[in-house]
Amino acid sequence: MEKKETPVIYAALLGLGTVGTGVYKVIKSQESEMEQKLGAKVVIKKILVRNLEKAAAKVDDPSVLTNSWEEIREDDTISVVIEVMGGISPARAYIEEALAKGKHVVSANKDLIAVHGKELFDAAHKSGSDFLFEAAVAGGIPIIRPLKQCLAGNHMQEVMGIVNGTTNFILTKMAQEGMEFADALQLATDLGYAEADPTADIEGLDAGRKVAILASVAFNSRVVFDDVHIEGITKITASDIRYAREMGCGIKLLGVARNTEDGIEAYVCPMLIPSSHPLATVNDSYNAVFVQGDAVESAMFFGRGAGEMPTASAVVGDVFDIVRNILSGCCGRIGCTCYKNLPIKKMEDVNSRFFLRFQVEDRCGVLAEMTTVFARYHVSVVQIVQEESRKDGQAEIVVITSRVREKDMNRALDELRRSECVSEISGVLRVYGE
Amino acid sequence: MEKKETPVIYAALLGLGTVGTGVYKVIKSQESEMEQKLGAKVVIKKILVRNLEKAAAKVDDPSVLTNSWEEIREDDTISVVIEVMGGISPARAYIEEALAKGKHVVSANKDLIAVHGKELFDAAHKSGSDFLFEAAVAGGIPIIRPLKQCLAGNHMQEVMGIVNGTTNFILTKMAQEGMEFADALQLATDLGYAEADPTADIEGLDAGRKVAILASVAFNSRVVFDDVHIEGITKITASDIRYAREMGCGIKLLGVARNTEDGIEAYVCPMLIPSSHPLATVNDSYNAVFVQGDAVESAMFFGRGAGEMPTASAVVGDVFDIVRNILSGCCGRIGCTCYKNLPIKKMEDVNSRFFLRFQVEDRCGVLAEMTTVFARYHVSVVQIVQEESRKDGQAEIVVITSRVREKDMNRALDELRRSECVSEISGVLRVYGE
Numbered sequence: 001m002e003k004k005e006t007p008v009i010y011a012a013l014l015g016l017g018t019v020g021t022g023v024y025k026v027i028k029s030q031e032s033e034m035e036q037k038l039g040a041k042v043v044i045k046k047i048l049v050r051n052l053e054k055a056a057a058k059v060d061d062p063s064v065l066t067n068s069w070e071e072i073r074e075d076d077t078i079s080v081v082i083e084v085m086g087g088i089s090p091a092r093a094y095i096e097e098a099l100a101k102g103k104h105v106v107s108a109n110k111d112l113i114a115v116h117g118k119e120l121f122d123a124a125h126k127s128g129s130d131f132l133f134e135a136a137v138a139g140g141i142p143i144i145r146p147l148k149q150c151l152a153g154n155h156m157q158e159v160m161g162i163v164n165g166t167t168n169f170i171l172t173k174m175a176q177e178g179m180e181f182a183d184a185l186q187l188a189t190d191l192g193y194a195e196a197d198p199t200a201d202i203e204g205l206d207a208g209r210k211v212a213i214l215a216s217v218a219f220n221s222r223v224v225f226d227d228v229h230i231e232g233i234t235k236i237t238a239s240d241i242r243y244a245r246e247m248g249c250g251i252k253l254l255g256v257a258r259n260t261e262d263g264i265e266a267y268v269c270p271m272l273i274p275s276s277h278p279l280a281t282v283n284d285s286y287n288a289v290f291v292q293g294d295a296v297e298s299a300m301f302f303g304r305g306a307g308e309m310p311t312a313s314a315v316v317g318d319v320f321d322i323v324r325n326i327l328s329g330c331c332g333r334i335g336c337t338c339y340k341n342l343p344i345k346k347m348e349d350v351n352s353r354f355f356l357r358f359q360v361e362d363r364c365g366v367l368a369e370m371t372t373v374f375a376r377y378h379v380s381v382v383q384i385v386q387e388e389s390r391k392d393g394q395a396e397i398v399v400i401t402s403r404v405r406e407k408d409m410n411r412a413l414d415e416l417r418r419s420e421c422v423s424e425i426s427g428v429l430r431v432y433g434e
Numbered sequence: 435m436e437k438k439e440t441p442v443i444y445a446a447l448l449g450l451g452t453v454g455t456g457v458y459k460v461i462k463s464q465e466s467e468m469e470q471k472l473g474a475k476v477v478i479k480k481i482l483v484r485n486l487e488k489a490a491a492k493v494d495d496p497s498v499l500t501n502s503w504e505e506i507r508e509d510d511t512i513s514v515v516i517e518v519m520g521g522i523s524p525a526r527a528y529i530e531e532a533l534a535k536g537k538h539v540v541s542a543n544k545d546l547i548a549v550h551g552k553e554l555f556d557a558a559h560k561s562g563s564d565f566l567f568e569a570a571v572a573g574g575i576p577i578i579r580p581l582k583q584c585l586a587g588n589h590m591q592e593v594m595g596i597v598n599g600t601t602n603f604i605l606t607k608m609a610q611e612g613m614e615f616a617d618a619l620q621l622a623t624d625l626g627y628a629e630a631d632p633t634a635d636i637e638g639l640d641a642g643r644k645v646a647i648l649a650s651v652a653f654n655s656r657v658v659f660d661d662v663h664i665e666g667i668t669k670i671t672a673s674d675i676r677y678a679r680e681m682g683c684g685i686k687l688l689g690v691a692r693n694t695e696d697g698i699e700a701y702v703c704p705m706l707i708p709s710s711h712p713l714a715t716v717n718d719s720y721n722a723v724f725v726q727g728d729a730v731e732s733a734m735f736f737g738r739g740a741g742e743m744p745t746a747s748a749v750v751g752d753v754f755d756i757v758r759n760i761l762s763g764c765c766g767r768i769g770c771t772c773y774k775n776l777p778i779k780k781m782e783d784v785n786s787r788f789f790l791r792f793q794v795e796d797r798c799g800v801l802a803e804m805t806t807v808f809a810r811y812h813v814s815v816v817q818i819v820q821e822e823s824r825k826d827g828q829a830e831i832v833v834i835t836s837r838v839r840e841k842d843m844n845r846a847l848d849e850l851r852r853s854e855c856v857s858e859i860s861g862v863l864r865v866y867g868e
Contacts, residue, residue, distance in 0.1 A: 026587045026729045036773035037586065037654070134584060140730040142576070142584030150568060150576030152471065153460045153750030220471070278736060281715045295460050295747035296574040296737060302712060303733030313729035316587030330764035339470035 006035050009323050012046040012072040014094060015085035016055050016065075019108055019135070020047070022312030023082060023319075024059065030316070038323045042080075046072045073097050080322055082315060083107040092116055099123040099131065104331060106318040108135035108311060114209035114225040117216060121336035128332040130325055132318035137210045138163050138287045140310025141303040142317070147217045147291070148337055154293030159218040160256040160432075163210040165285035165305045166201035167233050167253040169193045171270075172283040175241050175250060181234060193285055203232035204268040207255045215257035215266050218291065221340040223257065229267035229347035236270050240427050243357065243398055244272045247383075250280045254432060263345035272355050272431040348407040353382075353434075355400055357427035358416070362395040366421045370397070373419065377412035379404045394423060400431065440469050443757050444479040446506040448528060449519035450489050450499075453542055453569070454481070456746030457516060457753075458493065464750070472757045476514075480506045507531050514756055516749060517541040526550055533557040533565065538765060540752040542569035542745060548643035548659040551650060555770035562766040564759055566752035571644045572597055572721045574744025575737040576751070581651045581725070582771055588727030593652040594690040594866075597644040599719035599739045600635035601667050601687040603627045605704075606717040609675050609684060615668060627719055637666035638702040641689045649691035649700050652725065655774040657691065663701035663781035670704050674861050677791065677832055678706045681817075684714045688866060697779035706789050706865040782841040787816075787868075789834055791861035792850070796829040800855045804831070807853065811846035813838045828857060834865065 011027075013020050027042055034041050047064050049055040056062040069090070072078060081098040083105060085091050091112055095105050100123065107113065113120065113136050124131035134144045138161070147156070162168050166188055173184040185202065188194035200206045208228040215223035233253050244251050249272040258265040273280050278300050282288040287305025292298050304310035325331045360366045367384065374381055383400040390396075401409070416422045445461075447454050461476055468475050481499050483489040490496040503524070506512060515532040517539060519525050525546050529539050534557065541547065547554065547570050558565035568578045572595070581590070596602050600622055607618040619636065622628035634640045642662040649657035667687050678685050683706040692699040707714050712734050716722040721739025726732050738744035759765045794800045801818065808815055817834040824830075835843070850856045 142580035146576035150751040152754040295743045299737030309729045317584040320586045328764035328767045330762035333762045
């Protein structure tokens with residue numbers, strides 16, 4: 001009997017940083033099983049790098065390295081391009097050129113997809129190519145494919161979660177060890193969890209990109225980065241976290257997307273979340289995405305949201321899926337799933353519960369003044385705690401509201417800020433839940 | 435411009451019980467979106483039921499009901515068969531006949547797949563059909579597709595979890611309210627979480643079937659129900675749970691499958707698990723599956739493991755995937771992934787940590803006698819707690835061991851059982867972890 005020859009699928013890797021190196025390793029580690037697993041061998045034929053010399057130490061055979069994108073683009077034997085360079089440019093052009101050439105693309109590039117997702121999907125659709133991006137959200141955690149396939153029978157109502165490991169590490173340290181933000185950030189930097197410039201993480205931009213992508217996939221309607229209201233964690237103090245704990249809550253940087261009757265809500269902000277919620281126990285640099293749909297009820301996906309090997313796990317899962325599509329002749333089988341065009345709700349129209357901390361004059365009538373202001377703007381108060389009086393004639397008041405429109409809350413806070421009795425509004429945080 | 439006609443895919447539902455009714459509802463609820471989502475409409479053309487009259491109340495159009503399997507089998511317009519009847523016979527024959535006819539099959543039938551999975555996959559392969567079974571493990575939680583696709587770049591080391599909602603509800607009530615097993619079971623029965631005959635749940639059989647399926651998919655090697663060592667929760671007492679809590683642990687019925695160098699370990703038993711482990715916070719009837727792989731590190735999938743709508747969510751996800759395969763002409767794209775033939779480890783060779791409770795004579799030298807026996811069988815003790823003496827001249831001793839081979843542990847316990855100083859071994863539980 002004649003032995004059938006194993007097909008070989010050639011891939012090119014764009015970038016050999018942390019994730020690229022991981023992808024290289026994972027593909028190597030699967031070498032002996034690929035044939036049985038997929039019916040084909042995947043070979044990385046070219047790796048695009050800036051510095052050939054520096055990259056040489058990271059690969060078995062430096063002859064695969066190149067600094068010419070054109071060399072990869074024009075190589076018709078390369079059918080899969082794995083983009084792990086990050087950034088908008090030149091990644092966008094490379095991906096579009098690869099797709100135009102009929103190559104299939106795997107990308108881990110959330111910055112790009114959160115802004116130009118539609119254009120990339122259109123390009124893939126035009127050439128019948130696959131464009132997969134499991135690694136762009138929550139690293140190694142399977143979430144895109146589960147949403148597009150396993151949960152396809154649902155109308156998803158909400159997708160939210162902890163999608164940035166750096167900030168979750170910082171908030172965990174603040175909660176567990178009473179550290180202040182600056183110290184926890186320093187620790188994160190020392191341990192390599194935070195980058196030299198941590199802005200994208202601590203200001204919530206990274207999480208915002210992931211929320212845009214998650215919302216688009218979950219609600220079948222395009223949400224881009226600019227649609228997402230974003231607040232970071234730089235103003236959170238150890239005492240906010242202590243107060244939250246007294247109220248049975250933790251503070252997490254949550255990315256939230258909700259599909260409501262009057263549009264999609266999409267925002268990232270630090271929020272109080274009840275300690276009994278599964279997300280409240282997601283600590284350190286772990287990520288988790290929580291979804292709610294009309295059939296599945298609730299489900300959560302937990303794991304490593306970043307890192308060399310976990311992110312590579314997601315990338316290689318996509319590559320293997322493309323290989324299966326190539327072998328079955330069904331590339332482009334699942335493309336863009338944004339077939340709706342739902343409006344985006346303005347943040348000022350979003351309803352949330354609020355946790356508020358005020359420094360006030362310690363005298364009779366202050367509470368009455370405050371509650372009068374709240375009532376004027378339809379802010380309904382669920383709980384008021386007045387802390388013990390202090391020597392300076394000031395007292396602290398902590399308020400939890402029921403759901404109130406952002407716009408009304410802001411007006412009430414503006415008026416309270418101007419009022420004589422309130423000397424400082426020292427904390428304004430949203431509370432997750434109804 | 436001519437409007438292209440939407441393809442219609444006809445499906446048949448075998449069974450209209452809890453899950454079948456859910457599937458019917460979910461497909462109805464997706465009616466208006468299917469065309470855009472999938473490029474086709476899915477229509478349930480026939481539903482196989484035993485009692486036509488009883489079933490009529492559950493559907494809009496009773497003319498779809500039939501009690502003739504042959505009618506479905508011989509209808510060549512029906513390309514997808516959804517088996518939600520459960521049980522081995524006649525489900526097995528129906529599935530095999532459907533596959534032989536070139537129909538695609540979705541099944542939620544863990545009893546069947548855990549025993550005859552290989553035969554069913556072989557039949558699907560032979561006819562180039564899809565055979566999907568996401569709902570057979572952990573209900574609505576996406577886990578089969580994530581393992582087969584998203585995590586395909588990993589060598590999975592472990593897959594374990596809480597895969598039975600009834601027992602998790604019972605153990606949660608015992609832990610949170612101090613109930614004894616019988617009372618918690620009664621409550622579960624009253625609330626409809628436990629069936630009239632709860633044996634399959636409380637004795638661990640249901641969990642065992644899911645472990646067999648999970649292990650097969652995760653390790654690419656067939657594990658069947660008989661390979662899984664099974665212990666239930668009927669012997670767990672409220673005081674076991676109290677002791678566990680004192681040691682910083684909860685008690686959960688865990689299904690565990692590990693891919694070790696000398697074979698696959700697969701077992702279901704109540705285990706102590708540290709309260710800090712993500713699975714320890716999975717309460718009530720929720721399920722969760724925790725996986726470890728060489729690239730992804732650890733990931734967890736949490737949600738509803740049973741129930742009408744969550745299970746239907748998983749079934750319909752599979753149906754939609756088949757529709758996409760039909761439209762792209764790539765049915766059978768991912769079939770059986772068991773390309774290895776790994777040995778199954780005997781339970782007596784499995785290594786575990788143990789939590790042991792002894793009632794002993796309250797006199798000098800008892801500890802020395804016990805530890806001598808332990809040493810003889812290579813049982814290394816990590817912690818011994820002697821509780822305060824009681825009036826009856828007896829004392830309770832709680833022991834935690836390091837990892838020890840099951841066979842050695844059993845020999846040590848046999849000798850201790852015969853020994854004069856031990857009046858009773860009142861608790862033997864494994865402890866999850868290294």
